[in-house]
Amino acid sequence: MNIDQLNKHFSISKTLEFIEGAGGLPFISINNASAKSLISLFGGQVLSFQSADSATDLLFLSSKAFYDGGKAIRGGIPICWPWFGADPEGLNRPSHGFARILLWTVVKTVAINNFTTQVTLQLTPNALSKELWLHDFHLTLEITIGSSLILELVTRNTGAKAFTISQALHAYFQISDINQIRVLGLEDKHYLDKLDQYQQKQQLGVITFANEVDRIYTEFNDPISIIDPILNRKIKIQSFGNKTTVVWNPWAKNSANMADLNNDDYQRFVCVEASNTGPDIITIASGQEHRLKTIYTI
Numbered sequence: 001m002n003i004d005q006l007n008k009h010f011s012i013s014k015t016l017e018f019i020e021g022a023g024g025l026p027f028i029s030i031n032n033a034s035a036k037s038l039i040s041l042f043g044g045q046v047l048s049f050q051s052a053d054s055a056t057d058l059l060f061l062s063s064k065a066f067y068d069g070g071k072a073i074r075g076g077i078p079i080c081w082p083w084f085g086a087d088p089e090g091l092n093r094p095s096h097g098f099a100r101i102l103l104w105t106v107v108k109t110v111a112i113n114n115f116t117t118q119v120t121l122q123l124t125p126n127a128l129s130k131e132l133w134l135h136d137f138h139l140t141l142e143i144t145i146g147s148s149l150i151l152e153l154v155t156r157n158t159g160a161k162a163f164t165i166s167q168a169l170h171a172y173f174q175i176s177d178i179n180q181i182r183v184l185g186l187e188d189k190h191y192l193d194k195l196d197q198y199q200q201k202q203q204l205g206v207i208t209f210a211n212e213v214d215r216i217y218t219e220f221n222d223p224i225s226i227i228d229p230i231l232n233r234k235i236k237i238q239s240f241g242n243k244t245t246v247v248w249n250p251w252a253k254n255s256a257n258m259a260d261l262n263n264d265d266y267q268r269f270v271c272v273e274a275s276n277t278g279p280d281i282i283t284i285a286s287g288q289e290h291r292l293k294t295i296y297t298i
C-alpha cells in the first residue's frame with residue numbers, strides 16, 4: 001500500500017497519519033493527549049516517543065541514521081529477530097536477523113481513547129526472508145502509545161516443525177550524559193561479558209559507565225531503571241517473556257567508527273534491551289507462540 005492507501009484504510013483523524021518519512025520510507029505519525037510518536041514501517045521500528053509533559057524524547061535516534069531501506073535505522077527500538085547478534089549458524093546472514101531490515105505491513109490502528117493509540121504491525125515470510133530463514137512464521141508487533149510506551153512482539157510458528165529463535169527489543173534510550181547516569185535493577189546479578197569472551201561475571205552495585213559495555217545479564221529485578229540526574233528523570237523498564245537483558249554502550253572508539261553515529265553520540269544514549277538470548281533461547285513448537293513485552297515509563 002502507498003501512503004494514500006494507508007491513510008485511507010488506517011488513519012485516525014487528528015491522531016494518526018501515514019507520512020513519507022526520511023528516505024521516502026513510510027512512517028506513522030501519532031499525536032494523542034499523552035504523547036507523540038514516530039514509527040517506521042521499515043523495520044517495524046518505533047523511532048521516537050515523547051510524552052506530552054516531557055521536553056525530551058524517551059528514545060535516541062541518530063542524526064546520521066541511514067534511511068535507504070537496506071541498513072537498519074540507528075536508534076529508536078530496532079526489532080532483533082529471529083536471532084540476536086551474529087548469525088547463529090555462521091552463514092554470514094545479517095546481524096540481529098532480518099525483521100529490522102524488512103518492510104512490515106499494518107494490521108490495525110485503534111484509538112482506545114484520547115490518551116491511548118494502538119498500532120499492530122505484522123511481518124510474514126517473503127522472498128527476502130525466505131532466502132535467509134525457511135521457517136513459516138507470523139510475527140506481530142503491537143505498539144501502544146499512551147502514558148507509557150508498550151511493545152508486544154508475538155512470534156507464531158505457523159509451520160509444521162518447531163523452530164528456535166533469539167530476539168531483543170534493542171531500545172536506544174536518550175540520556176543527558178553517559179558518565180552521569182546509573183542503571184538500577186541489575187545489582188549483584190550475573191552477566192556474560194561480550195567484551196571478554198562471554199565470560200560469566202557478577203555485577204557489583206548499580207551500573208555506571210566509564211567505558212564500552214556489552215553485557216547479557218542472565219538475571220535481573222523487574223523493573224530496571226535508568227536514573228538520569230541531569231534530565232532529572234527515571235526511565236522505568238518492565239519486561240515480560242524474557243530471562244535476559246542486554247546493556248550496551250559502544251563508547252568513543254566504536255562511536256567514531258560507526259558511519260551512522262556522530263563521534264560523541266555514545267554520550268547521549270544507553271541501550272537496555274529486553275531479550276531472549278545467551279542461555280535464554282526460545283523453541284516454539286508448531287502452532288505455538290511466544291510473547292515478548294516491554295513497558296517503558298518515564
Ligand code: TA6
Nearest residue numbers: 072085095096214246248271273
Ligand atoms: O545489543 C548490543 C549489540 O549486540 C552490540 O554488540 C552491537 O553490535 C550492537 O548490538 C549494535 O549492533 P548493530 O548491528 O545495530 O550495529
